[in-house]
Amino acid sequence: xxxxRRRFLHLAAGAAALPAFSSIVWAQTYPARPVRxxxxxxxxxxxxxxxxxxxxxxxxxxxQQFIIDNRPGAGTNIGTEVVVRAAPDxxxxxxxxxxxxxxxxxxxxxxxxxxxxxxxxxxxxxxxQVMVVNRDVPAKTIAEFIDYAKANPGKINMGSSGIGxxxxxxxxxxxxxxxxxxxxxxxxxxxxxxxxxxxxxxxxMFPAISSAIEYVRAGTLRALAATTAARLDVLPxxxxxxxxxxGYEASAWYGIGGPKGTPAxxxxxxxxxxNAGLADPKMQAQFAKxxxxxxxxxxxxxxxxxxxxxxxxAKVVKLAGARAQ
Amino acid sequence: xxxxxxxxxxxxxxxTLKSLAYCFVGVFLGTLIGVLPGIGPVATVAMLLPxxxxxxxxTSMIMLxxxxxxxxxxGSTTAILVNIPGESSSVVTTLDGxxxxxxxxxxxxxxxxxxxxxxxxxxxxLIVALFSPPLATIALKFQPADYFSLMVFGLIGAVVLAxxxxxxxxxxxxxxxxxxxxxxxxxxxxMRFTFGxxxxxxxxxxxxxxxGMFGVAEVIYNLEQRGQDRQVFTSKLGRVLPSRAxxxxxxxxxxxxxxxxxxxxxxxxxxxxxxxxxxxxIEKKVARAPRDFGNGDIRGVAAPESANNAGAQTSFIPMLxxxxxxxxxxxxxxxxLMIQGIQPGPEVMTQRPELFWGIxxxxxxxxxxxxxxxxxxxxxxxxxxxxxxxxxxxxxxxxCCIGVFTINNNVFDLFQLVAFSxxxxxxxxxxxEPAPLVLGLVLGPMMEEYLRRALLISLGDPLVLLASPISxxxxxxxxxxxxxxxxxxxxxxxxxxxxx
Numbered sequence: 001x002x003x004x005r006r007r008f009l010h011l012a013a014g015a016a017a018l019p020a021f022s023s024i025v026w027a028q029t030y031p032a033r034p035v036r037x038x039x040x041x042x043x044x045x046x047x048x049x050x051x052x053x054x055x056x057x058x059x060x061x062x063x064q065q066f067i068i069d070n071r072p073g074a075g076t077n078i079g080t081e082v083v084v085r086a087a088p089d090x091x092x093x094x095x096x097x098x099x100x101x102x103x104x105x106x107x108x109x110x111x112x113x114x115x116x117x118x119x120x121x122x123x124x125x126x127x128x129q130v131m132v133v134n135r136d137v138p139a140k141t142i143a144e145f146i147d148y149a150k151a152n153p154g155k156i157n158m159g160s161s162g163i164g165x166x167x168x169x170x171x172x173x174x175x176x177x178x179x180x181x182x183x184x185x186x187x188x189x190x191x192x193x194x195x196x197x198x199x200x201x202x203x204x205m206f207p208a209i210s211s212a213i214e215y216v217r218a219g220t221l222r223a224l225a226a227t228t229a230a231r232l233d234v235l236p237x238x239x240x241x242x243x244x245x246x247g248y249e250a251s252a253w254y255g256i257g258g259p260k261g262t263p264a265x266x267x268x269x270x271x272x273x274x275n276a277g278l279a280d281p282k283m284q285a286q287f288a289k290x291x292x293x294x295x296x297x298x299x300x301x302x303x304x305x306x307x308x309x310x311x312x313x314a315k316v317v318k319l320a321g322a323r324a325q
Numbered sequence: 326x327x328x329x330x331x332x333x334x335x336x337x338x339x340x341t342l343k344s345l346a347y348c349f350v351g352v353f354l355g356t357l358i359g360v361l362p363g364i365g366p367v368a369t370v371a372m373l374l375p376x377x378x379x380x381x382x383x384t385s386m387i388m389l390x391x392x393x394x395x396x397x398x399x400g401s402t403t404a405i406l407v408n409i410p411g412e413s414s415s416v417v418t419t420l421d422g423x424x425x426x427x428x429x430x431x432x433x434x435x436x437x438x439x440x441x442x443x444x445x446x447x448x449x450x451l452i453v454a455l456f457s458p459p460l461a462t463i464a465l466k467f468q469p470a471d472y473f474s475l476m477v478f479g480l481i482g483a484v485v486l487a488x489x490x491x492x493x494x495x496x497x498x499x500x501x502x503x504x505x506x507x508x509x510x511x512x513x514x515x516m517r518f519t520f521g522x523x524x525x526x527x528x529x530x531x532x533x534x535x536x537g538m539f540g541v542a543e544v545i546y547n548l549e550q551r552g553q554d555r556q557v558f559t560s561k562l563g564r565v566l567p568s569r570a571x572x573x574x575x576x577x578x579x580x581x582x583x584x585x586x587x588x589x590x591x592x593x594x595x596x597x598x599x600x601x602x603x604x605x606x607i608e609k610k611v612a613r614a615p616r617d618f619g620n621g622d623i624r625g626v627a628a629p630e631s632a633n634n635a636g637a638q639t640s641f642i643p644m645l646x647x648x649x650x651x652x653x654x655x656x657x658x659x660x661x662l663m664i665q666g667i668q669p670g671p672e673v674m675t676q677r678p679e680l681f682w683g684i685x686x687x688x689x690x691x692x693x694x695x696x697x698x699x700x701x702x703x704x705x706x707x708x709x710x711x712x713x714x715x716x717x718x719x720x721x722x723x724x725c726c727i728g729v730f731t732i733n734n735n736v737f738d739l740f741q742l743v744a745f746s747x748x749x750x751x752x753x754x755x756x757x758e759p760a761p762l763v764l765g766l767v768l769g770p771m772m773e774e775y776l777r778r779a780l781l782i783s784l785g786d787p788l789v790l791l792a793s794p795i796s797x798x799x800x801x802x803x804x805x806x807x808x809x810x811x812x813x814x815x816x817x818x819x820x821x822x823x824x825x
Binding site: 042043046048049052053056068069070071072073074075077078081106154155157162163164183185186187188191192194195196198199201202210213214215217218220286289290291 | 367368370371374375378464465466468469509511512513514523524526527593643647648649650653656657660663664665666668669670672733734735774778781782784
């Protein structure tokens with residue numbers, strides 16, 4: 001088939017204009033088909049459930065299904081790599097979290113650079129942590145605990161959900177900033193660690209507030225401090241760590257990202273809807289039940305948070321690594 | 326007295342039309358996904374989670390719990406019919422169940438699994454209702470050293486799982502342990518034997534290995550047979566339900582399995598996992614003659630299936646009383662409760678009695694539903710075996726592939742399936758049985774983790790393993806078991822017993 005010259009020119013001009021044109025058209029029609037959100041964890045847990053809540057919200061608002069695709073493994077690296085390799089068209093998103101920032105320095109040979117390869121879309125929630133001790137630990141305050149730990153170097157067992165997790169590194173940061181030395185006992189996830197903490201096999205842990213709060217309320221564990229800058233609404237009597245250890249702040253966070261190069265219009269559209277969701281009273285109520293404050297940001301603010309946290313935790317990873325040798 | 330008023334509260338919640346309907350939906354879905362090796366209970370519960378946002382807590386828990394123990398029920402079906410264990414708990418069911426199916430006794434095998442499970446479920450539910458709070462403290466008494474010694478005991482018991490040569494069984498256990506080393510070391514975060522494949526960071530896929538070594542290897546082996554030999558199942562279908570003689574023959578096996586499963590189910594650190602293995606091991610040691618384990622002894626199905634289901638029920642104890650999940654499905658259920666604003670823990674029982682007792686009452690109702698659902702279905706399943714093998718085997722392969730893929734949505738797991746299918750076939754040819762290997766693979770990493778944790782906490786003192794009475798007890802029992810296996814005179818009689 002031979003194209004008439006004039007028609008060919010028209011097509012060529014159209015094709016040349018396409019890249020600039022299409023991203024706007026895309027944003028207008030986006031989402032035209034189901035969107036998948038990669039959650040780099042197994043189903044269950046506060047992060048997965050929060051992602052499901054958000055996906056349901058986005059599905060209702062944007063008229064297309066937002067589907068959760070759980071890709072667990074290698075401390076979020078497997079799921080993250082799937083998104084890094086995906087087309088930057090807004091149809092593949094990632095549940096971004098603190099582990100991504102930690103892994104940037106924890107893993108030596110990753111096939112991607114998280115800060116460079118994932119475009120920030122927006123924050124979703126903060127997940128404060130809390131320093132809890134077994135009931136038989138004599139220390140009742142942070143200061144008493146620091147003295148107790150200094151009097152018993154290496155004899156206090158600090159549990160965690162695994163090497164390089166936020167639970168572990170919050171503890172390492174505590175040790176580094178207070179000059180204490182405890183024995184780190186890693187577990188696979190916090191569930192079994194809680195059993196041993198309640199039974200007194202381990203003495204202290206820095207878990208997420210959502211997993212620890214009921215033990216604290218029931219009195220099976222004692223909370224010494226919230227790891228956030230300010231006290232928590234759910235535990236008003238528990239001091240913030242900063243009150244005894246100035247400058248200490250450690251809390252996990254979750255947000256949404258996409259592959260590098262995702263059109264800014266699509267990022268903007270998603271960000272608007274995510275923030276609308278975070279401002280919605282019904283959604284807020286459900287996040288509150290999970291025990292997590294929402295984190296509403298612009299894409300740029302979220303990007304800055306990711307960069308800052310990556311730098312902050314790189315130092316702690318280095319400290320912890322130096323201690324492990 | 327109190328227990329009755331509590332159970333009245335429970336049944337008043339569980340015996341409403343809504344609760345009954347959701348309970349039925351739960352166990353029906355559970356059976357379905359148990360039978361299809363495609364999706365497991367974790368994925369199903371995850372998919373249904375948004376649905377529960379709109380239900381009240383009791384109703385959503387009743388449904389999700391139904392999926393969980395329904396899947397335990399359904400999982401035995403594929404193990405018996407086509408030698409595919411979807412979960413570690415149904416691995417031992419393949420040993421005698423599949424042999425029974427080949428002999429045209431699939432009906433009685435499925436029947437005894439359903440009846441045993443129901444009996445075990447009833448007893449275990451009663452235990453949950455009566456003794457939850459005191460039993461929960463047992464879970465707290467178990468220290469890392471105790472878990473380690475329990476696993477050592479289980480591992481030595483694994484040798485008994487094999488039909489044939491003792492040396493081969495030991496070799497397979499060791500091979501399983503070595504395969505278990507693959508993955509991230511919990512204590513240092515170092516990748517071991519992953520060869521740069523991130524998919525291996527979490528270790529070798531259990532489901533890929535089990536489906537490859539049992540299901541696919543068996544298919545390859547069957548296809549190799551020529552002509553009439555390819556008749557995998559006897560053409561006569563036989564009875565659909567177990568006979569009265571078979572029932573009375575296996576009643577003590579059901580009792581023993583139930584007792585063992587109920588106890589091990591309480592331990593959140595992997596106890597429930599051991600239940601079916603341990604039940605089979607004990608059955609093989611204590612069951613009275615005539616013994617034909619490994620060649621279609623109905624007690625080899627009754628005991629592990631009862632233990633499995635009893636363990637599934639009692640594993641709710643640590644979750645309901647302490648808020649500690651025994652497995653990933655339960656972690657999801659805790660998530661479902663959290664979204665309702667309820668943190669599972671010691672306070673649930675006192676502050677939300679209708680929830681706590683409603684779930685317990687619904688467990689028993691769910692077990693009854695399962696029995697009603699499964700007994701009539703057996704006829705249907707048995708007819709499935711009449712399907713010509715040339716049509717059956719591609720279906721088996723497709724379901725295996727879907728099942729392995731959907732766990733992590735990862736293509737690499739399919740490569741693992743292919744590799745283990747090949748290895749499984751070679752091992753089958755060599756007369757090495759995969760069951761001890763599977764137990765080694767499952768227990769190895771846990772054993773290592775508990776041992777190193779025990780040593781870390783004791784600051785490197787190995788005597789911690791003997792200091793705890795529970796641990797010392799298991800180690801002594803393990804030593805006794807080892808001696809009973811290793812003494813050549815006993816071994817000779819053992820092999821003779823195997824030949825019978």
